[in-house]
Amino acid sequence: MNPIEQLDIYDITIIGGGPAGMYASFYSGMRAMRTKIIEAKHELGGFMRTYPEKLVWDVGGIDPTRCENIIDSLERQAKTFEPTIVFGQEVAHLERLEDGVLMLTSKTGERHYTRTIVLCIGRGMTQIQKLDIQGANQYELTNLHYTVTDLSRFAGKRVLISGGGDSAVDWANELAGLAKEVTVVHRRDEFGGHEQPVAQMKSFAKVCTPYRIDHLHGAQDKIDSVEIAHMHTDERQHIEVDEVIVNHGYDRNFGNLMEWGLEREDYGVSVDPRMRTNIQGVFGAGDCITYGSKVRLIAGAFNDAVLAVNAAKLYLEPDASHMAGVSSHNTRFYEKNKNVSS
Template identity: 75%
Template sequence: MNTEKQLDIYDITIVGGGPAGMYSAFYSGMRAMRTKIIEAKQELGGFMRTYPEKLIWDVGGIEPVRCEKLIESLEVQARTFDPTIVFGQQIDQMHRREDGVFVLTTKTGEQHYTRTILLCAGRGMTQVQKLDIEGANRYELTNLHYTVTDVSRFIGKRVLISGGGDSAIDWANEIAKIANEVIVVHRRHEFTAHETPVAQMKAHAQVFTPYGISHLYGAGDRINRVELKHMETGELKQLGMDEVIVSHGYDRDFGNLVQWGLEREDYGVSVDARMRTSIPGVFGAGDFITYGSKVRLIAGAFNDAVLAVNSAKMYLEPAASDMAGVSSHNARFFEKNKAITNR
């Protein structure tokens, strides 16, 4: 009996279906690797799914695009070489057999067999940090928002945004184009978002720092007034408001991935310049990892993916070339190119 066929062993198994995972699946196809993606949720996209309406400007070679459209394009690209994609399974345990094959076990007991592992777990299973104010949950179905799926609802409105990170500032800049007024509240004097968007925000929004939301007042199930508290003096302000967006970040849950014995730093699992973790045969890409020159952009995740897949290929085949041929000369594209040009 052919044991490997029975166990269905893959060359590379990608844990996580965000931008790093999707691009890894495409690039591993370029390297003729038998590939599987395991995604804990029921769709690809990862953390990008939390801001589908946001405009993405910083991916090379494409004009500004809604995040949901970028996800669609990445998924089409990821499926180019027909990887196996498994949804709704969260990886829990890992062990290596005597023959070097890794066994990945999910929380529900399924097992997956692979020669290499590429961890693209991003921010893990995220849970939004909600507003810790009594009664806030009563407004979640009306005008208290933890993410934005339709910016048109803010046209002509007075909108308060609480938060100081990239998402909060990006939403402030986007909504300022259509809202009557945007107010940004942050608990600290300094914002953690990138400098240019912060400068844009300050030019188009009213800013209160260091203030936090201390109370919500409503008529029925809608907020109509917000109380702000100065974090140092205790001074209170009340502002009439149509819509409130809370962007305080997410709690991250990686399950037992971080218990595998991987070396870690504050901002992720440590990898070297070739995306190799401290466990031979296990690689990383995207927001899950960290290294000295790490770029935390979608474009950076693509580069991580290329380096990680190349390292996995050479781990399996030390004599293999250190990168795939460019697409214009890669034999994997010959028939695909013909099909496209003959349409």
């Protein structure tokens, strides 16, 4: 017997369990593909786990919903066709064996065999960019925050937010009507968020641009006021605060995957319109990839996942349908529909 025949080989292995990976798992089930998810952490959700309290408005077809609830729904959906899910393994190496089988090896030595791969690694192994001010770390257990897990703690408080991206703008808007006062400090005049949320933020928050946090003043282990400095004139302001939120982004690290020979651009792995990388049998979806019309929304990650799985299916079976049948006519749902109806 050929040694390859003795291996436990999957049709598709999804690396990463964020929104793109979870939806890819569901959709590959619709395509009757034997599926495995490998997630480096010990839970699904990916980067979305960093803002569970955030209210998400831009997922098609659902009302504004807390991020943690979207994760729960996606996780249930991902498990619809009972994929194998492996937690706590960071994939490091890729090797192509006989008959085109791909062998993935984790940093701890486990091996996984598959015929296709979908990279859904999001922003990679992210690390928060912390406030680079001497002594800032002494306040991290009290009122200096790099993420928000409980909005209620900011009720009636004077809150200063440092940052100018989507997260900073979103948190400012979440605190409207809840916090006593919201101040947003950003190093540039322009904000990176979408136009409407930025306009909403400016309608109620005190916005200080272009300024940076220069010093934290506190008694014992709690910040009482923040000194900010103008980026060009060095003009100073002191702002009394109860809570400080820092959203300076994350460092992206794709680890050993960048040693595979994947072509990439500044913001991620390069794919073609069918989500194919330059390595045969390897596809991509979500925040880790880039292409001309890339949409960096959760909804965009879902579309990437569909295209990637369809391309993987056709890579394995060139005569297969170019897409899965819609759920209302897909035979994979016949029995499941009976259970839902009952």
